[in-house]
Amino acid sequence: MIFLDTETTGLEAKDRICALGMITEDEAHYELINPGKKIPPSSSAIHHITNEMVKDAPAFAESLSAEKLKLLNTPETILVSHNAPFELDMLQKEGLAWQGRIIDTLKCSKSLMDDLEGYALQFLRYELRLYREEANVFKEHEIPIVPHHALSDALHTKMVLEYLLDLADIERLIEISKSHVLLTRLPFGKYAKKRIEEIALKDPSYLKWMVESLMDMDEDLRYSIEHYLLQR
Secondary structure (H helix, E strand, O other): OOOEEEEEEOOOOOOOOOEEEOOOOOOEEEEOOOOOOOHHHHHHHHHHHHHHHOOOOOOOOHHHHHHHHHOOOOOOEEEEEHHHHHHHHHHHOOOOOOOOOOEEEHHHHHHHHHOOOOOOHHHHHHHHOHHHHHHHHHHHHOOOOOOOOHHHHHHHHHHHHHHOOOOOOOHHHHHHHHHHHHOOOOOOOOHHHHHHHHHHOOOOOOOOHHHHOOOOOOOHHHHHHHHHHHOO
């Protein structure tokens, strides 16, 4: 099992990895990556990685991270990440197609805890009260607690997984990660926190507008809205 997180130059198709952190049974690994393009200030403001910091770093193909991932890229390995499709897409851009199984802690959290107000990693850190144990966990792994640092986030992802394992076993989490999650509540907008099923009955035109207008909508939210509109 490998816990992985990346920091990137942004969230668009043209963006690339500028740092990678991963935790395995044997080690914790962190590396800066030269993305081959400028890191905009808006991204640096989140992960605090600057263009000067990656100037002499290796490109992904020549990095130790790539070497380690290639060795781990087997059908037997489970990659665990918070928003795994994003991480896998970033690896794919670098020429690495993941061959193993996947657990997406973001998707699993949405599926197994559908009444939360948010599912971002740092939100779950406080919502699930992971902070009560994190000092000992991070000390054990010799990793500093630094939100939006790839290695720190990888370890928080591991903690989220351990919480989820009280709700479902590994095989169930893998199955959830492969499928769409049927969300029950709208996370934002004028009907935020209202049940999507009720909105579909009272104001279906609003949901149709969302589907047609918000091109970057979360895939599970799109699936859920379309499900309830069809059910109606």
